[in-house]
Amino acid sequence: MRKNQELYAILEVSRVLTASFDLQDNLHDAMQILASRLEMQRGCVFLLDSASRALNIVAAHGLSREEIKRGRYLSGEGIVGQVLESRAPMFIPNIGAEPKFLNKTASRLDKSGISFLCIPIMLEDSALGVISADRIYSEAHGSVDDDLRVLQIVASFIAQFVKLYEHFKSKEDELGRLRQQLTERFSLPNIIGESREFQRVLKSIKKVAATDTTVLLLGESGTGKELIAQTLHYQSARAVNSFVAVNLAALPENLIEAELFGVERGAYTGATARRVGRFESAHKGTLFLDEIGELPLASQVKLLRVLQERSFERIGSSRSQSVDVRVVAATNRDLESEVRRGNFREDLYWRLNVVPIVLPPLRERVEDIPLIAAHYIQKFNRTYSQSVRLDDEALAALVQYRWPGNVRELANTIERFVIMADRDVIGLSDLPPNLTQDRLVCTPVSEPSNGDVDNLGQEVQNLEKKRIIKALQENNFVQNRASLALGITPRQLGYRIKKYQIDLRKI
Ligand SMILES: Nc1ncnc2c1ncn2[C@@H]1O[C@H](COP(=O)(O)OP(=O)(O)OP(=O)(O)O)[C@@H](O)[C@H]1O
Numbered sequence: 214m215r216k217n218q219e220l221y222a223i224l225e226v227s228r229v230l231t232a233s234f235d236l237q238d239n240l241h242d243a244m245q246i247l248a249s250r251l252e253m254q255r256g257c258v259f260l261l262d263s264a265s266r267a268l269n270i271v272a273a274h275g276l277s278r279e280e281i282k283r284g285r286y287l288s289g290e291g292i293v294g295q296v297l298e299s300r301a302p303m304f305i306p307n308i309g310a311e312p313k314f315l316n317k318t319a320s321r322l323d324k325s326g327i328s329f330l331c332i333p334i335m336l337e338d339s340a341l342g343v344i345s346a347d348r349i350y351s352e353a354h355g356s357v358d359d360d361l362r363v364l365q366i367v368a369s370f371i372a373q374f375v376k377l378y379e380h381f382k383s384k385e386d387e388l389g390r391l392r393q394q395l396t397e398r399f400s401l402p403n404i405i406g407e408s409r410e411f412q413r414v415l416k417s418i419k420k421v422a423a424t425d426t427t428v429l430l431l432g433e434s435g436t437g438k439e440l441i442a443q444t445l446h447y448q449s450a451r452a453v454n455s456f457v458a459v460n461l462a463a464l465p466e467n468l469i470e471a472e473l474f475g476v477e478r479g480a481y482t483g484a485t486a487r488r489v490g491r492f493e494s495a496h497k498g499t500l501f502l503d504e505i506g507e508l509p510l511a512s513q514v515k516l517l518r519v520l521q522e523r524s525f526e527r528i529g530s531s532r533s534q535s536v537d538v539r540v541v542a543a544t545n546r547d548l549e550s551e552v553r554r555g556n557f558r559e560d561l562y563w564r565l566n567v568v569p570i571v572l573p574p575l576r577e578r579v580e581d582i583p584l585i586a587a588h589y590i591q592k593f594n595r596t597y598s599q600s601v602r603l604d605d606e607a608l609a610a611l612v613q614y615r616w617p618g619n620v621r622e623l624a625n626t627i628e629r630f631v632i633m634a635d636r637d638v639i640g641l642s643d644l645p646p647n648l649t650q651d652r653l654v655c656t657p658v659s660e661p662s663n664g665d666v667d668n669l670g671q672e673v674q675n676l677e678k679k680r681i682i683k684a685l686q687e688n689n690f691v692q693n694r695a696s697l698a699l700g701i702t703p704r705q706l707g708y709r710i711k712k713y714q715i716d717l718r719k720i
Pocket residue numbers: 403404405406432433434435436437438439440441544545585620621624705
C-alpha cells in the first residue's frame with residue numbers, strides 16, 4: 214500500500230512540475246502532494262539565492278506566511294544550511310533532542326517525537342537548494358530509507374524544473390527588454406516629419422495599426438517604407454509577435470517560394486530537414502514583403518492564393534496550413550504601370566492595394582529636412598562623440614538639394630559630415646560639390662508641369678540615371694563606393710543599373 218502511495222506521489226509531482234512555468238505554485242503543489250500521499254506534517258523547498266547566498270523558503274506545506282518569511286538560512290547554518298554545504302542528506306530522528314535544530318520558522322510548538330528529513334537539491338555538481346520534511350514515524354507508516362529515496366527523486370525533479378525555470382525566466386526577461394526597445398525605437402516620436410504630407414502618412418498608420426488589413430507602401434527609395442512597416446507592426450496588437458521581413462529583390466527567383474512557404478523534409482533531393490517558411494514564422498505577426506514589384510509572375514499566383522485563402526502548403530507537402538498574418542508590401546516601382554505592362558498580375562495588385570500609403574519624397578516635404586537633419590546630427594554626434602552643427606548656409610543648401618536618395622541619403626550625408634568634420638561648425642564650403650550643384654531651385658522639375666504624372670516620374674528617373682552614371686564614373690566603377698556616394702545599398706545600385714540598362718562597358 215505504502216509503495217503505491219510513493220509511486221503515486223512521484224508521478225503526481227512530476228506532473229505538476231511539468232504543467233506550467235509557475236515556480237511557486239508548482240513547488241507548492243508538489244509539497245501538497247507529498248503531504249497528502251506520504252503523511253508529511255511539514256514540507257519546505259528552500260532555494261539558494263545566488264546574490265545573498267541565503268536559503269529562502271520558496272514553497273511550503275503546513276507553514277503560515279509569517280513562518281515562511283522567517284525561514285531563511287545561510288549556508289552552513291542549522292541543519293538546512295549544513296545539508297546545503299555538505300550536499301548530503303540528513304535524518305534527525307527526534308528534533309526535540311537535537312540542539313542543532315534551530316526551528317527558525319517557529320512552526321513547531323512541541324518538537325518531541327517529530328523526525329526531520331533534509332535532502333539537497335542537486336544539479337550536476339551544484340546545490341540549488343534543500344528540501345525538508347517533518348514526519349512522525351510509527352510502525353505502520355513507512356521507513357526512513359523509503360522516505361529519503363522518494364524525497365531524493367522529488368529533489369531531482371525540482372532541480373531540473375528550477376534550472377528550466379531560470380532559463381525560461383531569463384529568456385523571457387530578455388525578450389521583454391528587446392521588445393520594449395523595439396517598441397520605443399519604432400514609436401512615433403522617433404519617426405521624424407511634421408510636414409502635412411508626412412503627418413498624413415502617420416495618421417494612416419495609426420488607423421491601419423488597429424486593423425489586420427493588408428497595407429501597400431509606395432514611395433521612392435529611402436523614403437522610409439521599411440521604417441513605416443516596422444512602426445506599423447510595433448504600434449499594432451501584433452507587436453508581441455514577430456515582424457518578419459523578406460526582401461524579394463535579394464532572393465534568387467528559384468528560392469523565393471521555398472523562403473516564403475517553407476519546404477517539407479524530402480521535398481527534393483537535399484531537402485533533409487523541414488524548413489519553416491516566412492509566412493509560418495510571421496504567424497500572428499506581420500510579414501513585410503519588401504520590393505514586391507520584383508516578385509516573378511509564377512510566384513505571384515501563389516502569393517495571391519495565400520492572401521485570398523489565408524492558407525498555403527509547404528513545398529513538397531499536400532497538407533494545407535492556415536496562417537494569421539498581416540501582410541505589408543512595399544515597392545518603389547509604379548505597380549499600376551507594371552500591371553499595364555504585364556509584369557504584375559492585376560488580381561494580386563488589387564489584393565495588395567487594400568490600403569495604399571504613399572511616402573512622399575523628401576523634396577516634396579522640404580520643411581522636414583531641417584528636422585531630420587537635426588535628428589541625425591544629434592544621433593551621430595552621440596555615436597561618434599562629436600559636437601558638430603551646421604551653419605545657416607549649409608542648412609539652406611541641404612533644404613535646396615533634391616535628395617534623390619531621400620531620407621537615407623540625408624542620413625548618410627550627415628553621418629559623413631560628423632565623421633569627417635575638422636571643425637564643429639560645418640559651412641557651405643565643407644559640403645560635397647553635388648550637394649551645392651544639384652539644387653532643387655535650379656532644376657525645372659518643380660515648375661508646374663502639364664499635370665502628367667508620368668512626365669514627372671520620367672524626369673526624376675532621368676535625373677536618377679544621370680546621378681548613378683556620374684557616381685560610377687567618379688568612383689572608377691567600383692559599385693560599392695558608388696553606392697556609398699549615392700547613399701543607397703550596393704544591391705539597390707545593382708538593381709538600378711539593371712533597371713536603367715546602364716551599360717558599364719559603354720560609359
Ligand atoms: N521619417 C523618418 N525619420 C527618421 N528616419 C527616417 C525616416 N524615414 C526614413 N528614415 C531612415 O532612412 C533610412 C531609409 O529608410 P527605409 O529603409 O525605411 O527606406 P525604404 O523606403 O525602405 O528604401 P528602399 O526602397 O531603398 O528600400 C533608414 O535608416 C530610416 O531609419
